[in-house]
Amino acid sequence: MKKKIIKLTLFILAFGIVGYNSVYIKKLDEVKAASKGFDASDFARKFWQNKLRPALGKASDTEQLLTQLQQQKEKTFKEYGHSLGMGNIKYFLSKGKGVVQEVSENNVSIQVGPDTVRIATEYVFGNAVRDASGQINLSEFSNTMDLNNVSAELNKIIRSEVLPAFRKQVKKGDTVEFAGAIELNQKFPDMHSVEVMPIALRVVK
Amino acid sequence: MMYRTKLKSFLFLSVFLIALFGCKTRQKTDEGRKIAIVVSTLNNPWFVFLADRAAAKAKELGYESKIFDSQNNTALESDHFENAIASGFDAILFNPTDADGSVVNVNKARAAEVPVFCMDREVNTTDGATSQILSDSYSGCVSIARYFVDVMHKKGKYVEILGLVGDNNTWMRSKGFHSVVDYYPNLKMVAQQSADFDRNKAMEVLESMLQAHPDIDAVFCGNDAMAMGAYQALVASGKADKIKVFGFDGAQDVVESIQNQKILATGMQYPEVMAYTAAQFADEYFKGRREFPKKMPVAVELVNQKNVGHYGAYGKQD
Numbered sequence: 001m002k003k004k005i006i007k008l009t010l011f012i013l014a015f016g017i018v019g020y021n022s023v024y025i026k027k028l029d030e031v032k033a034a035s036k037g038f039d040a041s042d043f044a045r046k047f048w049q050n051k052l053r054p055a056l057g058k059a060s061d062t063e064q065l066l067t068q069l070q071q072q073k074e075k076t077f078k079e080y081g082h083s084l085g086m087g088n089i090k091y092f093l094s095k096g097k098g099v100v101q102e103v104s105e106n107n108v109s110i111q112v113g114p115d116t117v118r119i120a121t122e123y124v125f126g127n128a129v130r131d132a133s134g135q136i137n138l139s140e141f142s143n144t145m146d147l148n149n150v151s152a153e154l155n156k157i158i159r160s161e162v163l164p165a166f167r168k169q170v171k172k173g174d175t176v177e178f179a180g181a182i183e184l185n186q187k188f189p190d191m192h193s194v195e196v197m198p199i200a201l202r203v204v205k
Numbered sequence: 206m207m208y209r210t211k212l213k214s215f216l217f218l219s220v221f222l223i224a225l226f227g228c229k230t231r232q233k234t235d236e237g238r239k240i241a242i243v244v245s246t247l248n249n250p251w252f253v254f255l256a257d258r259a260a261a262k263a264k265e266l267g268y269e270s271k272i273f274d275s276q277n278n279t280a281l282e283s284d285h286f287e288n289a290i291a292s293g294f295d296a297i298l299f300n301p302t303d304a305d306g307s308v309v310n311v312n313k314a315r316a317a318e319v320p321v322f323c324m325d326r327e328v329n330t331t332d333g334a335t336s337q338i339l340s341d342s343y344s345g346c347v348s349i350a351r352y353f354v355d356v357m358h359k360k361g362k363y364v365e366i367l368g369l370v371g372d373n374n375t376w377m378r379s380k381g382f383h384s385v386v387d388y389y390p391n392l393k394m395v396a397q398q399s400a401d402f403d404r405n406k407a408m409e410v411l412e413s414m415l416q417a418h419p420d421i422d423a424v425f426c427g428n429d430a431m432a433m434g435a436y437q438a439l440v441a442s443g444k445a446d447k448i449k450v451f452g453f454d455g456a457q458d459v460v461e462s463i464q465n466q467k468i469l470a471t472g473m474q475y476p477e478v479m480a481y482t483a484a485q486f487a488d489e490y491f492k493g494r495r496e497f498p499k500k501m502p503v504a505v506e507l508v509n510q511k512n513v514g515h516y517g518a519y520g521k522q523d
Contacts, residue, residue, distance in 0.1 A: 083504065085501055085503055086502070086504065087503050087505075088506060089504040123385075125347050125350075138500075139498055144339065145343070148344070148380075187515075
């Protein structure tokens with residue numbers, strides 16, 4: 001009888017230990033958060049607010065930048081151009097002010113000093129806004145798709161928060177303050193069709 | 206007598222251990238190092254160029270190299286890795302056949318302490334390869350897609366011909382393209398099919414697509430070989446002037462076709478930059494560098510009829 005009790009106690013103990021270690025109870029929210037992986041939308045929002053917008057204060061003046069690019073191409077690309085990877089495509093964070101020459105379906109042309117730049121209002125795609133400030137560290141990303149998604153999310157912010165009010169308001173002859181990202185090919189920079197991906201836009205009169 | 210035997214045994218053991226230890230820690234000089242270049246296929250001139258450039262750079266850096274053709278077959282690729290490791294190659298410059306299927310080979314090399322540097326195509330592992338130097342296919346296709354939307358005036362029907370379904374580049378290119386085009390509801394994709402990056406298969410695929418959808422306005426192809434196959438199918442059906450063809454790679458025949466206004470655009474990749482960087486990284490690894498970017502994107506540039514004058518095949522420029 002005594003033996004039976006010991007056997008039963010040991011069995012219950014063993015069953016209890018195995019059972020306890022086999023079942024884990026976690027909050028559903030924690031599991032969902034853990035399995036979600038990289039959240040590009042969240043990263044883009046924080047990057048936009050905490051890094052990109054504050055960096056606009058140090059953005060190069062567009063008129064000066066374009067002049068320097070025409071006079072000292074290589075030096076200017078080296079000094080102000082950024083990109084995450086290798087190759088000829090470089091991005092510049094720049095800001096300026098000018099008078100609207102034309103409002104078209106895909107962009108707004110602005111006279112900035114002797115040059116004309118186009119503010120993109122339709123084709124807001126690509127990596128310009130992600131890369132122009134030079135503040136994203138490639139080695140923090142092991143998955144290239146995460147980087148692509150960050151670009152897509154930043155462009156979504158521009159389409160939903162920067163452009164709608166501007167598009168409604170802007171007309172020929174207005175003076176516009178702008179800040180944004182410019183993409184140029186360092187081997188063959190097309191200075192006649194410089195396009196700005198807008199990060200901040202303001203019609204001043 | 207006993208003392209002598211013990212001394213003999215001790216000396217013999219010492220010599221044996223020194224020989225063994227010496228063999229294991231012998232440092233190879235840079236001169237004696239060999240680099241294996243394992244490429245997915247040599248049936249496509251783009252990859253032949255990639256392999257040749259990698260071999261040329263390895264030679265320039267003072268290393269012996271050998272090119273292995275995997276013929277788009279992961280089993281053959283696996284054999285090449287085993288041979289390369291067994292034959293004492295010191296690094297592998299690798300163009301994988303399959304992002305998932307090639308992981309096992311990369312891990313095999315890693316276990317044998319042979320560094321692997323991927324070129325152009327990636328493997329789905331973050332710690333297997335020492336570094337992966339990859340064309341930024343997604344962003345390149347974003348640029349192509351933006352041009353596509355513009356020349357299509359935001360409306361029309363099109364078909365997409367995909368590459369190898371097991372290759373990440375296939376999906377990076379497709380996703381990049383659709384990340385732009387799908388914003389325009391009047392641009393309708395009426396068919397999408399794989400032709401394995403193969404010219405002849407693309408011709409057959411488009412021929413059958415045209416039977417079901419004779420009224421398409423454009424074809425987007427995941428590489429230039431397929432764009433050439435698609436163009437051939439359009440010539441055969443008498444529609445080459447009406448249907449716009451877009452490719453990706455920057456291969457010689459497509460650059461010439463853009464110049465001759467037969468094909469509209471392609472994404473120019475830089476195989477030479479990738480091959481040189483991979484060989485350079487291997488050289489730096491031999492010299493003691495151990496920290497490399499896990500993935501290094503190389504920009505892809507849009508080539509169209511407006512700017513084609515700047516470009517030659519495979520990224521050669523003015």
